[in-house]
Amino acid sequence: DTGVSQNPRHKITKRGQNVTFRCDPISEHNRLYWYRQTLGQGPEFLTYFQNEAQLEKSRLLSDRFSAERPKGSFSTLEIQRTEQGDSAMYLCASRDDGYTGELFFGEGSRLTVL
Amino acid sequence: SQQGEEDPQALSIQEGENATMNCSYKTSINNLQWYRQNSGRGLVHLILIRSNEREKHSGRLRVTLDTSKKSSSLLITASRAADTASYFCATAPSGGGNKLTFGTGTQLKVEL
Numbered sequence A: 001d002t003g004v005s006q007n008p009r010h011k012i013t014k015r016g017q018n019v020t021f022r023c024d025p026i027s028e029h030n031r032l033y034w035y036r037q038t039l040g041q042g043p044e045f046l047t048y049f050q051n052e053a054q055l056e057k058s059r060l061l062s063d064r065f066s067a068e069r070p071k072g073s074f075s076t077l078e079i080q081r082t083e084q085g086d087s088a089m090y091l092c093a094s095r096d097d098g099y100t101g102e103l104f105f106g107e108g109s110r111l112t113v114l
Numbered sequence B: 001s002q003q004g005e006e007d008p009q010a011l012s013i014q015e016g017e018n019a020t021m022n023c024s025y026k027t028s029i030n031n032l033q034w035y036r037q038n039s040g041r042g043l044v045h046l047i048l049i050r051s052n053e054r055e056k057h058s059g060r061l062r063v064t065l066d067t068s069k070k071s072s073s074l075l076i077t078a079s080r081a082a083d084t085a086s087y088f089c090a091t092a093p094s095g096g097g098n099k100l101t102f103g104t105g106t107q108l109k110v111e112l
Helices: none
Strands: A005-007 A010-013 A019-024 A031-037 A044-050 A053-057 A065-068 A075-079 A088-095 A109-113 B005-007 B010-014 B019-024 B029-037 B043-050 B055-058 B061-066 B071-076 B085-093 B106-111
Touching: A005 A088, A010 A019, A019 A088, A019 A109, A031 A075, A044 A065, A044 A075, A075 A088, B005 B085, B010 B019, B019 B106, B029 B061, B029 B071, B043 B055, B043 B061, B043 B071, B071 B085
Parallel strands: A010 A109, B010 B106
Antiparallel strands: A005 A019, A019 A075, A031 A044, A031 A088, A044 A053, A065 A075, A088 A109, B005 B019, B019 B071, B029 B043, B029 B085, B055 B061, B061 B071, B085 B106
16 A cells, blocks of 8 residues: 555646646545645645546636546546646545545645746 | 634644644534644544544544534644644535535644
């Protein structure tokens, strides 16, 4: 069990550029979540996958955001035409199919938009 | 959006003292969880308490839940400098919804 892995850990980009983050969950976990966290705040839910199906999306996830989980393994979160307000930590978490399960988080990908 | 509020927002204590953090939430829950986050790192699960439980212990942690008041508290006994971190409560909705909704967090500093 290598834990949840996120790449890159840090990304600095200019406004208007596209960025993509990758998350590799714990291998036996079917459920995968993306959260966004800004400084001094708790994580805010963005989207949820069960296997390859994206089952829930937050209203926070504008048209510029897209997430995928092909084959139910790793997931990617892409932000198009980045804005300064997108600067945040993007956290990925996974869990098993237990009805009440703890989330296992990765170390996060910190995005800075200049 | 955040499910609820935690207080205090920040807490500074001396090593060896106890630290108590409170969490209030808004909707019916299946369970409530507490997580810890060191600066710039991911969150680590600490403890889970189900809606039909009132108190739970794990090592130096004690969690209480009052569903009538929609509130929970986390007590860390005999704190250590290594306990310095942010602590978040998170609620799982009743009815088996899929996402955890996190509070705003308490920043704990334990000084030597």
